[in-house]
Amino acid sequence: MNAQQLFEQIRAKRSFLCIGLDSDIARIPELLLTKEDPVFEFNKAIIDATVKYVVAYKPNLAFYEHRGAAGWNTLYKTVSYIKKMYPDIFLIADAKRGDIANTARMYADAFFKTFPFDAVTLSPYMGHDTVEPFLRYNDKWAILLALTSNGSFDDFQMIKNADTGRLLFEEVIAKMMNLSTENNMMFVVGATRWEMLAKVRKLAPEHFLLVPGVGEQGGSLAEMAKHGMNKRCGLLVNSARSIIYVDRSMRFAEAAGAAARNLQQEMESLLKEANLVD
């Protein structure tokens, strides 16, 4: 999938929502625990109930690795199910990997060949070696951490470079602009610092941004659209807990669908305001 094709999906769904499958066996409805693979049954029900309202799913790998090989098997079943049933969905491995070239090649193979992911989140600390193997695949994406929204984001990301005057997260984006295109790279930008989102947009006008934490971290969709939208929308907004755990009764999937629909409708209004859909 390239940027234009992703935009077509956004137009078709009238949504730029990504659902984070941070599926924790300790938090899913008890009624599923008698199933052979409770987390897969949970994911499947959530996906079927929400797929009309989303363009992407993003399994958070920690939640699968937590159960070792069994968790990786659940992950494989989940993403295979999505690719088979809903081939137009954009599939993100939230893995935050970051390693040197030959190891990065193994990771790229793992996510793009062994698994049918479209994109992988990566950490930039080791520099462009970490990213390049992922950019060699056609229609696949690296999604690089730039400005995150966690409490300690400013330990290092806001350090100002004495030579250039740029902040570290700006250096990350600037470096990657030379190596990537808007068809193979996105940046992770936290939802709570609007002035920074505008800065990122200036550095990377054409790129998609993955914005985590709407719902959980108080990000406002309208503010985000105002500062971050571009001519192909340019935003994928992730929500996890406030959709997938909104209800723990037998109605959990229906409730997740309703929560996703609420966000989709808000997004549809914003896409209309921006004249990106009729």
Place this chain on the structure above:
Amino acid sequence: MNAQQLFEQIRAKRSFLCIGLDSDIARIPELLLTKEDPVFEFNKAIIDATVKYVVAYKPNLAFYEHRGAAGWNTLYKTVSYIKKMYPDIFLIADAKRGDIANTARMYADAFFKTFPFDAVTLSPYMGHDTVEPFLRYNDKWAILLALTSNGSFDDFQMIKNADTGRLLFEEVIAKMMNLSTENNMMFVVGATRWEMLAKVRKLAPEHFLLVPGVGEQGGSLAEMAKHGMNKRCGLLVNSARSIIYVDRSMRFAEAAGAAARNLQQEMESLLKEANLVD
């Protein structure tokens, strides 16, 4: 295991060698490919042949994830085998994870509870949130990327902070000195920049450093010891390909043992010179 116990292992083995289990099914001896789990058989043979000469093993997770759930099963069997047969060995998950607090907790659980690792490599980009959940376990370790030895290490790690005059990798170490002790934190420092190793040693005099790439990247053990050793040795030196792939015949394990023994003997001399063993 705490720092003193690790030092006792180093004294007992007269070695500070760590072997990287970067075990690639495409590079192991063909004679193993008929086995049910060729990579596990390879690891087991390498471990049995080298364990006398090493204090630590470090599986590189990319090489296991590459085969999805099957690879994670091989990883589990490998580390379980080591813990059962050689309980004094220090076990490092070379995972380079780095995520926010609740996700970091899941990763810490994955490596310290689901798997019996003693330590996990982490990337500092998202700040101390990434590290803290790992520090809450007794006798377990976070090993944080500081100054790596890959080609693009200087994309970001050498950026000078306009406010403090310190380089990014120095900021990483300085920040973590406040949050950690020499019993729960190590730093990754590349083997090819001696003047930087000396800088790290000044910032973190008591901490163990994990130095990758001896053999592969031309690091000299004597230079490393000169600039990096402290009163408890303070170094774990990793070698992977130049030990585990030194021979692809039926004699692969014996050859790996001989390669490990060569490094161990060099290390023994350096430990003697430093008066750390008799």
